[in-house]
Amino acid sequence: MASQEKTKVVLLACGSFNPITNMHLRMFELARDHLEDTGRYTVVKGIVSPVGDPYGKKGLVTACGRVTMARLATENSDWITVDDWECQQIEWVPTAKVLWHYHEELISNENINDDVDKGKRRKRRKLEQNENAGQSSCINTNADTPQLKLLCGADVLESFDVPSLWKTDDIEEIVSHYGIVCITRFGCDPEKFINQSDLLYKHRKNIHVVREWVINEISATHVRRSLRRGQSVRYLLPDPVVNYIQENNLYTAESERNNADQVLAPFQR
Ligand SMILES: Nc1ncnc2c1ncn2[C@@H]1O[C@H](COP(=O)(O)OP(=O)(O)OP(=O)(O)O)[C@@H](O)[C@H]1O
Ligand SMILES: NC(=O)c1ccc[n+]([C@@H]2O[C@H](COP(=O)(O)O)[C@@H](O)[C@H]2O)c1
Numbered sequence: 410m411a412s413q414e415k416t417k418v419v420l421l422a423c424g425s426f427n428p429i430t431n432m433h434l435r436m437f438e439l440a441r442d443h444l445e446d447t448g449r450y451t452v453v454k455g456i457v458s459p460v461g462d463p464y465g466k467k468g469l470v471t472a473c474g475r476v477t478m479a480r481l482a483t484e485n486s487d488w489i490t491v492d493d494w495e496c497q498q499i500e501w502v503p504t505a506k507v508l509w510h511y512h513e514e515l516i517s518n519e520n521i522n523d524d525v526d527k528g529k530r531r532k533r534r535k536l537e538q539n540e541n542a543g544q545s546s547c548i549n550t551n552a553d554t555p556q557l558k559l560l561c562g563a564d565v566l567e568s569f570d571v572p573s574l575w576k577t578d579d580i581e582e583i584v585s586h587y588g589i590v591c592i593t594r595f596g597c598d599p600e601k602f603i604n605q606s607d608l609l610y611k612h613r614k615n616i617h618v619v620r621e622w623v624i625n626e627i628s629a630t631h632v633r634r635s636l637r638r639g640q641s642v643r644y645l646l647p648d649p650v651v652n653y654i655q656e657n658n659l660y661t662a663e664s665e666r667n668n669a670d671q672v673l674a675p676f677q678r
């Protein structure tokens with residue numbers, strides 16, 4: 410397939426990134442290789458979107474520090490970027506809304522770059538969306554506009570089953586309008602999970618499961634624990650991130666008590 414015929418994709422990873430680890434960065438590389446290996450996609454951009462402080466997760470340090478670390482971690486990447494739109498919002502933003510925000514941004518970029526009459530384009534897109542209603546195809550029907558896909562680990566996919574954590578409508582919107590690229594994680598079985606869910610099974614063509622053969626169980630929880638114990642975290646995180654954490658003494662027994670009594674924002678909806 411000629412490169413101009415391939416679908417452009419933007420990958421959006423939402424998460425705490427508390428702190429960002431090498432595995433978060435690997436997720437992007439694995440996903441890009443997987444999608445491009447199908448011969449159908451060109452991945453043009455990756456976005457790291459740290460969750461806002463109102464998310465209320467235990468041990469979460471301020472968004473300002475998490476964004477700075479994510480920027481340090483991605484400074485050598487020519488395609489992974491960090492965007493602080495989500496964490497600048499006053500309230501926690503459900504992931505479906507974050508996707509909507511970036512989807513709108515992609516469309517407005519398309520309109521800026523394009524001299525075709527905006528009204529006509531919107532009308533055509535609406536028509537195409539109506540034609541595609543009920544099918545597992547992505548919301549971006551214009552060939553030039555990149556498709557936006559949610560990039561996540563299998564634990565996030567499996568969290569769709571946690572009562573009251575996700576709205577069914579949001580899950581449906583994510584899998585039908587955008588699509589998911591899901592990286593396997595130790596202890597998770599995303600294929601089985603998809604098979605057991607009627608909703609996910611219906612949209613299975615929009616869920617790309619990427620098997621990571623080099624099982625790498627780096628987790629931010631493990632990193633924070635090691636830091637509290639004064640143990641080295643070098644080579645689990647990019648060096649500039651390790652230095653930033655040390656200079657600011659970011660993760661301590663006290664920071665781990667942040668939000669200890671707080672109910673996670675999605676449960677408050
Ligand atoms: N080792 C890993 N393998 C696959 N996916 C991962 C891995 N670590 C993180 N992710 C994914 O990265 C995204 C952001 O995750 P998050 O910020 O929660 O990191 P985490 O390491 O899971 O942190 P925590 O331990 O605090 O939950 C999520 O989609 C998560 O599933
Ligand atoms: N209903 C929802 O939209 C919903 C629920 C739970 C988590 N999330 C998101 O998933 C990510 C999960 O991050 P953690 O794994 O660090 O908790 C965050 O970006 C969070 O906002 C979204």
Ligand SMILES: [Zn+2]
Nearest residue numbers: 424425564629
């Ligand atoms: Zn996590």
